[in-house]
Structure formats: C-alpha cells, structure tokens
Amino acid sequence: MTAEDTDYFDRLVDVDALAEFLTDKLGPTEDYDVYRHEEGHSNETLFVEWGGRELVIRRPPPGETADTAHDVLREYKVIDALQETDVPVPPTVAATDDHSIIGSDFYVMDRLRGEVLRDAEPxxxxxxxxxxxxxxxxxxxxxxxxxxxxxxxxxxxxxxxxxxxxxxxxxxxxxxxxxxxxxxxxxxxxxxxxxxxxxxxxxxxxxxxxxxxxxxxxxxxxxxxxxxxxxxxxxxxxxxxxxxxxxxxxxxxxxxxxxxxxxxxxxxxxxxxxxxxxxxxxxxxxxxxxxxxxxxxxxxxxxxxxxxxxxxxxxxxxxxxxxxxxxxxxxxxxxxxxxxxxxxxxxxxxxxxxxx
Structure with a gap:
C-alpha cells in the first residue's frame, strides 16, 4: 500500500474505534483485520475479518455531503426490511449514525461468497x-x-x-x-x-x-x-x-x-x-x-x-x-x-x- 493509499484508508476508518463498536455488537475477538474493496465507484466498501466471521461495511466517501446517492442508512433500511422476504439480500448486522466511530454513518452486514459477473462468465x-x-x-x-x-x-x-x-x-x-x-x-x-x-x-x-x-x-x-x-x-x-x-x-x-x-x-x-x-x-x-x-x-x-x-x-x-x-x-x-x-x-x- 502506498503512502497515498494509506492516507486515504485512514480517512475511511479508525480501526481501533471500529473494533470497539464491533466488540459491543458481536463480542470480542483476537482475529481482526480491515481492508478496502477497490471496485466501488460511489459508496465505499470495507471488508472486515472478525474472528471466524467475514463482514462488509458500507460508508459514504470521505468529505462528501450526504445525499440520496450516499445515504447508507437509507440503503441499510431497505436491506434490513427485506431480510425475511423473497428478495435475496445479505444478512444485516448493525448500523449507526455516530460519526465519532469512523467519521460518517455506516452499516455492517455479513459477507457472502459467490460470483459477480462483470467482464466474463465463469x-x-x-x-x-x-x-x-x-x-x-x-x-x-x-x-x-x-x-x-x-x-x-x-x-x-x-x-x-x-x-x-x-x-x-x-x-x-x-x-x-x-x-x-x-x-x-x-x-x-x-x-x-x-x-x-x-x-x-x-x-x-x-x-x-x-x-x-x-x-x-x-x-x-x-x-x-x-x-x-x-x-x-x-x-x-x-x-x-x-x-x-x-x-x-x-x-x-x-x-x-x-x-x-x-x-x-x-x-x-x-x-x-x-x-x-x-x-x-x-x-x-x-x-x-x-x-x-x-x-x-x-x-x-x-x-x-x-x-x-x-x-x-x-x-x-x-x-x-x-x-x-x-x-x-x-x-x-x-x-x-x-x-x-x-x-x-x-x-x-x-x-x-x-x-x-
């Protein structure tokens, strides 16, 4: 990771504050890591390893004024509402508007594994x-x-x-x-x-x-x-x-x-x-x-x-x-x-x- 990449990552997440938040929600773990998903072009996506559990965090880009396109709590609301329906969505974990944790609204969901078809078929x-x-x-x-x-x-x-x-x-x-x-x-x-x-x-x-x-x-x-x-x-x-x-x-x-x-x-x-x-x-x-x-x-x-x-x-x-x-x-x-x-x-x- 370059110095520029590190600076941007630090603007996205305070890893210690996030660990406190996740500990409160999921219990403690000694196996913890956070890294950025590079594919997104709107909201930012972070992958988290928490013990044996893989999580995804969604947050707006740093410095953006929240609008509909970056309203991650709105996104969480619909995904959470769809949990017990016929529409397949990832399991939700938690959401917060407390900016003291990572500097913005964010939500957490479980990470799923599978195939996303972009440039070619598997x-x-x-x-x-x-x-x-x-x-x-x-x-x-x-x-x-x-x-x-x-x-x-x-x-x-x-x-x-x-x-x-x-x-x-x-x-x-x-x-x-x-x-x-x-x-x-x-x-x-x-x-x-x-x-x-x-x-x-x-x-x-x-x-x-x-x-x-x-x-x-x-x-x-x-x-x-x-x-x-x-x-x-x-x-x-x-x-x-x-x-x-x-x-x-x-x-x-x-x-x-x-x-x-x-x-x-x-x-x-x-x-x-x-x-x-x-x-x-x-x-x-x-x-x-x-x-x-x-x-x-x-x-x-x-x-x-x-x-x-x-x-x-x-x-x-x-x-x-x-x-x-x-x-x-x-x-x-x-x-x-x-x-x-x-x-x-x-x-x-x-x-x-x-x-x-």
Whole structure:
C-alpha cells in the first residue's frame, strides 16, 4: 500500500474505534483485520475479518455531503426490511449514525461468497442450462422486488412513487445541462438534446407503483459459485425508492446485449458475453417479467431509451470531471467518444432500429 493509499484508508476508518463498536455488537475477538474493496465507484466498501466471521461495511466517501446517492442508512433500511422476504439480500448486522466511530454513518452486514459477473462468465457457467439460468434468475429476482408488498415490510414512506418517471426525465436533463456547461467547449452532442426532448414529449403519465432498486443489473447481484446457478444476493441499494418498475426493467435491459446490436470498441458500461445464444433474449426476459408481475411492458421504447439517456448522462458528467481535472480515472476521457455513441444508441431505440 502506498503512502497515498494509506492516507486515504485512514480517512475511511479508525480501526481501533471500529473494533470497539464491533466488540459491543458481536463480542470480542483476537482475529481482526480491515481492508478496502477497490471496485466501488460511489459508496465505499470495507471488508472486515472478525474472528471466524467475514463482514462488509458500507460508508459514504470521505468529505462528501450526504445525499440520496450516499445515504447508507437509507440503503441499510431497505436491506434490513427485506431480510425475511423473497428478495435475496445479505444478512444485516448493525448500523449507526455516530460519526465519532469512523467519521460518517455506516452499516455492517455479513459477507457472502459467490460470483459477480462483470467482464466474463465463469467457466463453471459456460453451459446451456446455467447460461439460461443466469438470465432467468436475474429477471425473476427483479420481479420479486416489484411484487413485494412494501407496506407490509415497513417501506410505505420510502419514497414518492407518484410522478417518479417524469422526475427521472427532468433530473437527467438537468444533470446533462450541468455537464454541458463545460463539455460543449470540447465537442457537442446535439443528439442527446433530441433524445431528451423526445423523452419529455413521450413520458408516461401513469405507471405502477412498487419498490424499485434503481440500479438493477448483472454486476449488482451475486450468484452461487456452483452449478446449477442460483442468485443469492442483490447489492447496491443506494438508489432504491418507491417508483416505476418499468424503469427498473428498462435499465436492466440496457445492459443486456444481443448479437444483432450495434457495438463499438469503446463500450465502457456493458459486458457482451450474454450475446451467446444460450442466454435468454431481451424479449424472453420481458415476457417472463410480465408473466410474474402481471404488468405489461408498455412504452418499451421510452423506458429503454431513458436508460441509455441516463448512461449517457453519467458519461457526460464523468467527462466534465475529467476536463476540470477532478479525476484521474482512465475511463473518464474516453467519454468524449462514448457519450455520442450512447446518444446514437438511444436514438436508434426511439426510431425502432434497435428493437426489443
């Protein structure tokens, strides 16, 4: 670990204060270690060894003012509420808003072991049955989120479901406007403005009201390591709220590619291994979701275009941060070309050139 890494780690956790907190909750141990998980891009994740028990701690980045995206106690609330439901989540341990321990709100849950699919499929999954199960387990779990009686588990005040979809369109339009303040000096993306106008004109006025995950995709879930594949946990609930389940489905589908889709060498957000014919098609996933939830995926071009528009918005914000010198992430400068390509993809969806 470099001196810079050590300094950042020390800003994330006071290991002695954390040990006192865990001792109070779990009892003492002589076997204790803490280290940082490097994969996260929003809230920070720490792994803890406590005796024979493996734990995970989630906390906001240091120095951030807490908002919805970094509200880890909100994330804990939904995971804790889902403990005895059909939605698979890690077992919760404790949460606190006492900043004297590690300098922020944080929560603790048990660590699970399994496979998170990002860039490639594990060799053990490389067969027809397990590939198909990856897709069906994914969409079945999304359906279980949308079928949940959120009032019965104490989440009736977890969000404002009315008008959720319109707020999504408005929010991401504002995010793009903020990014454009800087990025248009380098290049413009007029297609994104065209897509944004179409979304405003075609936003559904009514929608079902369910619990939504907000970032449901293949690399935010964990599968068992053995065959047959079983989805054992859903992670990253920081964007969850009460809203429109079709927006959740559209987001998941934006990451589920097919062999006929147009792709580029600069695809930063999406893996493509599911283009293998053993995986279910997007149409099959939608039909399965409709059968289980009883909802119809109406306005499908809107929801799929909205998802890609949001991906483009994320990329454009990354590009602004790069131009302002606020990030050294090597992915960020590539957004100069990636965002226009995402904008073109959203327009293809709108115009029916990238069908479901």
């Amino acid at each position: 060799e053990t999954f490389a067969n027809e049955d397990d590939r198909h199960r990856v897709g069906t387990e994914l969409v079945d779990t999304l359906a279980s989120i949308h079928e949940l009686d959120y009032e019965a588990v104490g989440l009736c005040e977890f969000g404002r479901p009315e008008g959720y979809t319109q707020r999504q369109v408005d929010r991401w339009g504002k995010q793009l406007s903020w990014a454009f303040e800087v990025t248009t000096d380098e290049r413009e993306v007029p297609v994104l403005r065209e897509v944004g106008d179409w979304l405003q004109e075609n936003c559904p006025e009514e929608h079902p009201q369910t619990l939504v995950h907000g970032d449901f995709k293949l690399d935010n879930v964990m599968f068992s390591s053995e065959s047959p594949v079983d989805l054992i946990a859903v992670f990253d609930w920081e964007m969850s709220t009460l809203g429109d389940p079709r927006a959740d489905l559209g987001w998941m589908l934006s990451y589920w590619r097919e062999q006929s889709d147009q792709t580029t060498d600069r695809e930063e957000f999406v893996s493509t291994f599911m283009t293998h014919p053993d995986y279910p098609s997007r149409t099959e996933l939608v039909e399965r979701w409709e059968d289980q939830t009883g909802y119809e995926f109406v306005h499908e071009r809107f929801y799929r275009a909205l998802a890609v528009y949001k991906l483009a918005g994320l990329g454009e914000m990354f590009f602004r941060r790069y131009l302002e010198g606020n990030s050294d992430d090597p992915m960020y400068p590539r957004m100069e070309q990636q965002v226009p390509e995402l904008a073109d993809r959203a327009l293809r969806i709108i115009e029916g050139e990238e069908p479901l």
